[in-house]
Amino acid sequence: MIELRGLTKRYGEKLAVDGLSFTVRPGIVTGFLGPNGAGKSTTMRMILGLDAPTRGDVRIDGKHYAQLQEPLNHIGALLEAKGVHGGRTARNHLLCLAQSNGIPERRVGEVLEMVGLTAVARKRPKGFSLGMGQRLGIAAALLGDPDILMFDEPVNGLDPEGIHWIRTLMQHLAREGRTVFVSSHLMSEMALTAEHLVVIGQGKLLADTSMSRFIEENSRTYVRIRTPEPERMRDMLIAEGLRPSPGEDGAMEVEGDDAARIGELCAAERLVLHELSPQRASLEEAFMRLTAETVEYHAHTGPEAVAAEPASPAPAWGADWNRGKDGKG
Numbered sequence: 631m632i633e634l635r636g637l638t639k640r641y642g643e644k645l646a647v648d649g650l651s652f653t654v655r656p657g658i659v660t661g662f663l664g665p666n667g668a669g670k671s672t673t674m675r676m677i678l679g680l681d682a683p684t685r686g687d688v689r690i691d692g693k694h695y696a697q698l699q700e701p702l703n704h705i706g707a708l709l710e711a712k713g714v715h716g717g718r719t720a721r722n723h724l725l726c727l728a729q730s731n732g733i734p735e736r737r738v739g740e741v742l743e744m745v746g747l748t749a750v751a752r753k754r755p756k757g758f759s760l761g762m763g764q765r766l767g768i769a770a771a772l773l774g775d776p777d778i779l780m781f782d783e784p785v786n787g788l789d790p791e792g793i794h795w796i797r798t799l800m801q802h803l804a805r806e807g808r809t810v811f812v813s814s815h816l817m818s819e820m821a822l823t824a825e826h827l828v829v830i831g832q833g834k835l836l837a838d839t840s841m842s843r844f845i846e847e848n849s850r851t852y853v854r855i856r857t858p859e860p861e862r863m864r865d866m867l868i869a870e871g872l873r874p875s876p877g878e879d880g881a882m883e884v885e886g887d888d889a890a891r892i893g894e895l896c897a898a899e900r901l902v903l904h905e906l907s908p909q910r911a912s913l914e915e916a917f918m919r920l921t922a923e924t925v926e927y928h929a930h931t932g933p934e935a936v937a938a939e940p941a942s943p944a945p946a947w948g949a950d951w952n953r954g955k956d957g958k959g
């Protein structure tokens with residue numbers, strides 16, 4: 631278990647991590663999500679004692695990292711694939727780590743086998759691909775057979791096969807009862823991997839919830855309607871107290887999930903339907919909505935533009951809606 635209480639890190643003027651309190655529990659994969667620069671890596675470094683908190687506290691099974699004897703036996707971490715001594719072979723790199731943590735030599739062969747690097751064990755990591763480097767980093771994390779594992783953006787730059795492998799491994803480790811904490815800035819990836827989510831933005835906690843509840847609470851549900859008689863449809867919906875708004879490709883959207891009621895109204899009014907489909911906004915969209923105001927860096931657009939776009943609702947077709955370009959109605 632990892633416990634953070636009011637964890638805070640300031641770099642000069644910059645508050646990188648701002649009073650974070652949450653607990654990462656065993657037996658499940660916990661996703662640690664936030665846009666670039668949200669403070670995920672800084673938080674993970676403080677968990678590992680690589681950075682000192684400005685305020686607050688973080689404990690691993692009740693202890694500070696520095697209090698752990700042979701820490702690799704308690705917590706294994708993949709922070710950066712590049713953290714490998716280029717001159718040593720993969721096997722020797724792991725052997726050095728094993729020796730300094732009182733881990734038996736045979737474990738090196740076991741973890742190399744687990745991550746599929748046995749064939750290149752005597753090669754130097756300098757020539758490794760990104761995926762092989764990640765595998766070696768994961769082998770190091772697994773070396774002490776720790777109960778807690780932490781991965782910082784483990785799938786960055788990997789091909790689909792590598793991504794699938796890491797995802798399956800993390801779920802397997804969690805099923806064994808371990809605590810698995812993995813950071814990402816991709817909601818879609820986390821949705822396939824994590825059961826629990828911790829979301830941060832600009833160093834602050836935005837959500838600490840199960841994946842299913844996060845989806846429930848953050849994603850918009852709406853009904854998409856297509857009809858050859860949009861004006862009749864709109865009038866009928868408004869008369870029923872619903873608020874249709876223009877959707878993509880000429881469709882209409884109505885907030886909520888009451889497709890059945892809309893279908894019955896259409897039948898009663900003999901209104902032709904080409905499409906009536908309940909929709910749920912994608913998880914990526916839910917994540918963007920949640921973090922929109924905290925996005926620090928974004929390509930091409932300023933933070934205000936990014937914040938406004940996903941958060942603002944589509945314009946509603948109300949009383950002042952321009953009824954058709956031909957001026958009728």
Ligand SMILES: Nc1ncnc2c1ncn2[C@@H]1O[C@H](COP(=O)(O)OP(=O)(O)OP(=O)(O)O)[C@@H](O)[C@H]1O
Nearest residue numbers: 641644646664665666667668669670671672673815
């Ligand atoms: N050593 C440092 N000195 C000064 N500022 C830092 C330092 N490390 C991180 N920061 C700043 O703290 C903030 C959080 O950075 P951090 O790397 O923890 O974010 P992150 O969520 O891991 O982002 P990314 O997904 O881009 O890796 C950023 O604004 C970053 O520029």
